[in-house]
Amino acid sequence: MSFVGARWWKFDFHTHTPASFDYGKSDSSLKASKTAKAWLLDYIAKGIECVAVTDHNSGDWIDRLKDAAVNLRAEGYSIFVFPGVEITANSNIHVLGIFDPRATSADISAVIGASKFRGTKGDSDSVAEESAENVIKEIISAGGVAIPAHIDMKAGLCQQYSSHTIGQVCRHASAVEIIFPDQERTDAPLSRYTNLNIDLPSIIGSDAHHPNDIGRAYTWVKMSTPSIEGLKLALVDGSSSIIRSDNETTDPNRSSNTLLRSVTVENAKYAGRSAPLTVEFNPWLNSIIGGRGSGKSSILEFIRLGMDRARDFDLLDRDNEIRRSFESFAKISASRDSEGVMLENTRINCVYTRDGIHYLLTWTKENNRVSISRYDGQQWIPEEGEAHTRFPIKIFSQKQIFDLAKNPNTLLRLIDESSTVGFQQWKMEWSEKHSHFQTLCSRKRELQSKLANKNVLLGQISDVEQKIKAIERSGHTDILKNYQIYSGKRTNVSQYEAGIEDVKHQIESISNAIPIPAIDTSAFDTQSASETEVLARLNALNGSALFFKETIKQAVASLENELTQFKGWYSESDFNKSHIEVIKKYEELIDGLRSEGINSPSDYAKLIEERDVISKSLKAMELVSSQISEIDSSINSAYQAIIECRKKLTISRLEFLQQNLAGNSSIKVELEPFSDIGHIEESFRGVIGRSDNAFSADIFDLDRECGFLYNLNKELSAITRSGDSNNLEPWLSKIHEFKGQVFNFRSGEIQGTKIGKRFSEFMANLQPPSFDQINTWFPQDKLSIKFNDGNRFKDVSQGSAGQKASAILSFLLSYGTEPLVLDQPEDDLDNGLITSLIVSKLHKNKAERQIIVVTHNPNIVVNGDSEYVIALEDRGQINQVASGALQEVSVRKNVCEIMEGGEIALQQRYKRMFNV
Structure with a gap:
């Protein structure tokens, strides 16, 4: 995808051929x-695109x-020939004449003849018989540009000793070629020119007489397409x-890696009805111009919708004028x-380039x-994601700029969107x-529960x-213990006997219930012989x-016999006799305990069991206590991590200001950590869930x-910044102390304020998660903006509307690489501020970021040197009447008509102002 508008062309102003x-x-x-062809390919190999012969x-x-250049362009090469000549004027002064690519050898011969x-x-x-001055006049008269060649070298203009001669020649010249501009000797030939302080652009060419000399010197020229008009305008711009190549080591065509290439509107009320309205953009400075009501600002709003930036207004109050105005714009129009300005089938397409990939x-x-x-x-492949976060762009109307000036802290959101802060991450x-x-x-509360x-368990x-x-003091502990021991073992024996008995009955029952199937001999x-064998x-x-x-039946009988024998043996066994003795002593003990008021001797066993159960529960609680100690340590670490994370945000914001605004002579932007008085109440009330005005005192x-x-805010604001911007401990210590006092609200005082009974009761009824939220609460940072009124820096709140707007614009133009769209930024500014602030900032910033300006001020378009101009008019539908670089006649005409009232009006104003 190629770009519209002007760009930089690598131009060799001084070359020689075998001629x-x-x-x-x-x-x-x-x-x-x-x-x-070979001669041109030598220049193409060095990246030269425009060559003056x-x-x-x-x-x-x-x-x-x-002819060779035409063929090479057809093969895909970018090479343009500017016909020219190096004329040896009278007094052996060499003068370069450069003409439009349409000029011919015959045209050059005519200029040589006229000289x-x-x-x-x-x-x-x-x-030549004509002087350098007259040769220059002949070149310009023929439609070319005239440049005294290598003025500081042999056969150059500065070989003349007369400053009058040099001055007269330069007054008519389009530029000068200087080979060594850094000559500092006062007696150097170049000083004869520099001492005159003539404001001519300085160019340089290779003066190549051999292929090995190509590329040693050249000049970057900004034009939309190679033409003599473009070259002349570039030389006027200076x-x-x-x-010059000795002043630029990198490619000036470099641009931001994020670019808005075009916006296309289909089927809107005033745009794209009969055919889609497409507005393309250049990577650098784009100016959208037009009379009032021509749709300039609508283009901005179409971009806002297409780039998913409408959600920027979600942060504004619903009754905010800017938000209401945009929502009105985005409505479906019910009637003329x-x-x-929307219809049911309105569609907006934006083509955006990021890192060389088109979206x-x-x-x-x-x-x-x-x-x-x-x-x-x-082809276009659908992708997932949110355009709002994936494709950065900043869009500001004049009303937005003024709104930002009223509340500078809203600029924090813009700072946070920068890569330095990376707020989303x-x-x-x-x-x-x-x-x-x-x-x-x-989790801690769960464990505590x-x-x-x-x-209760300890009491139990x-x-x-x-x-x-009490039972054990009866002296019969051994009897009870022996009874419990023998009872347990006897129960075990009885359970086993019963189990064997059950097995015998189950096997016997199954054996009796399942008959052996009879053989149906009649089927064979x-x-x-074979069937007889099967039957057998x-x-x-x-x-x-x-x-x-039968075997099972015998086995069951055998098992029953064994069980009977075991029972007989067991009844006469020493174990059973000992157990009978224990039972006898136990029964005697029962009678004795009852006489002592204990209802049931079996309580001993139950009490032992109950004690074991309670002890087990208490042991489990000891483990829980240990877990709580561990989680307390984790909570402390997590809280420290939260503090470090919050510090990181403030430190990143401070780094942003240091990187982008340190030393700015127009504005001073400072960040006061945790000191925003405008939002401290709102944020704290949000934490405690009381957003009304209750308990204001x-x-x-x-x-x-x-x-x-x-x-709290008063104390935080009073803290003085140290030299170490990373040291936020004084603020954090004060906030931590404040939180401790909030948790201790029952003392009746927080931060020197005696709290009322109603608020204390409210705090007492707060759920524990609310106190967790208080623990992670921090006041917001405060941003302050000061502007330079010419004498000193003053707070932006003290400035006029123009001063406020200039301060915010200076901020917006001081950083960032993403596209920046501004709607009539000159409103509220006088022309002096427009020139000193906006135009100068645009020149500085457009090399690093794409800028699109909707404007009706010619200084921005012309003096800002717009690479691309879009002129609009309203003929029932928004219509482009002209678009292109300033070198194009149709564009210059529209700039003059729309912004200056026409050529005659401009000339009359000029006469009245400068010819008195």
Whole structure:
């Protein structure tokens, strides 16, 4: 994708071909063998795109070079030939004449003839009869530009000793060629020119007489297309459109890696109805001009919608004039005279380039959202994501600029969008740390809830212990223990006996319930040998099954016999006899305990079991206490991480200001950490969930200058910045101390403010998560802007409307590489401020970022040296009447008509102002 408008062209102003007698120098074969195509390819290899052919007093090679250039351009090369000549004027002063690419060898010969050069073509063996001054006049009269060649060298203008001669020649010249501009000797030939303080642009060419000399010197020239008009305008502009190669080591065509290439509007009320309205943009400075009502500002709003920047207004109050005005613009128009410029099928397409990749952003009124597609070289491929965050662009109307001046702290949002701060990334990090802290606090409360019954359990275990001791004091502990031991073992034996008994019954039941199936012998043919064999096998299998069932029956009987024998043995065993003795002693003990008032001796076992259960619960609580100690440590670490994260935001903002605004002579922007009095109440009330005006005397009352937040802000604002911008401890320490006092609200005082009973009761009813939120609360930073009124820096609130606007504009133009769109930034500014502020800033910034300005001030367009101008008019629909660089006649005419009232009006004003 190529760009519209002007760009920089690598221009060699001084070259020689084999038409010059000294071409090739000592290489005589080169002069005879070099073709026009090969000659041009030598320049193309060095990146030269525009070459002025300036042979000594000859234009013989012009036509063949022009034909070769046409063919090379058809092959895809960028090369343009400017016909020219190096005329040896009277007194042996060399003068370059450069003409439009349409000029021919015959045109050059005519200029040589008019200069009365009668020597050998291609040679400097004689001088013209006309003086350098008259030669220059002849060149200009023929439509070219005249440049005294290598004025500081041999055969240059400065070889003349007369300052009058040099002055007369330069007054008519278009520029001068200086080879060594840094000559500092007062007796150097160049001083004869510099002492005259003549304001002519300085250019340089290679003066190549051999291919090896190509590219050693050249000049960057800004034009839209190579033409004599473009070259003349660039020379008039001087340093803004002419750069010598010894002053520029990089490509001036470099631009920001984020560019808005075009906006296309389809089917809007006043645009794109009969055919889509497409406005293209240049990578540098674009000016949109037109009479009032021509649709200039509408283009800005179309861009805002197409680039998904409408959501910028979501931060404004619903009754904000700027927001209401935009929402009115974005409405569907119900009738010709109703508000709104949208229709049901309105579509806006923006083509945006980022890092060399092209994206198509499409907004439709039907969906009211922006979709994204990426160009893969052949087609647009849909992509996911939000255009608002993926494709940076800043758009400001004059009303927005004035609104920013009223509340400078809103500029923090712009600072936060910078790569230095990276607020979105920071916000993700903050949310993660904030969520982690909240989770830890919630987990701690959950664990603490498990300890809620600890005191109850301690009481219970104390009571149980007392009862156990009362039983054990009876002296019969061993009997009870033996009874419990033998009872447990006897229960085990009984359970096993019952288990074996159950197994026997189950096997016996299954065996009896499942009969052996009979064989249907009638199904087989006993005359068949094979079937007889099958029947025999089945009978054998049947016999085995009957034997298996009988075996099970015998085994069950055997098991029953064994069980009977075991029972008989057990009843006579020593173990059973010992158990009977223990039971006897236990029963005697029962009678004794009952006589002592203990209802049931079995309580001992239950008490032991109850004590074990309670002890187990208390052991678990000890583990919970340990976990709480660990989580306390984690909470402290998480809180420190939150503090560091919050510090990072303020430090990044301070770094941004240092990087972009340190030493700015127009404005001074300062950041006071955590000291924004305008939002401190709102943010704190949001944390405690009380957004009304309740408890104002306790919390914050600006009119009466009271409340603990008022006192906090006062103390934070009084802290003096140290030399180390990273040291925020004084502020953070004060905020931490404040939070401690909030948590200790029952003391009746916070930050020197006696709090009322109602507020204390409110705080007492706050849920624990609200206190977690207070822990992570920090006041916002405060941004202050001061402007230079010529004598000193004053707060922007003290300035006039123009001074406020200039301060904000100076800020907006001081940083960033993303596209910047401004609507009539000159409103509220006088012409002096427009020139000194906007125009100078535009010159400085457009090399680093794309700027699109909607304006009706000619100083911005002309003196700002717009690379591309779009002139609009309203013929029922927004229409482009002209577009292009300033060198183009139609563009200059529209600039003059729209912004100056026409050529006659401009001339009359000029006469009245400067010819009195």
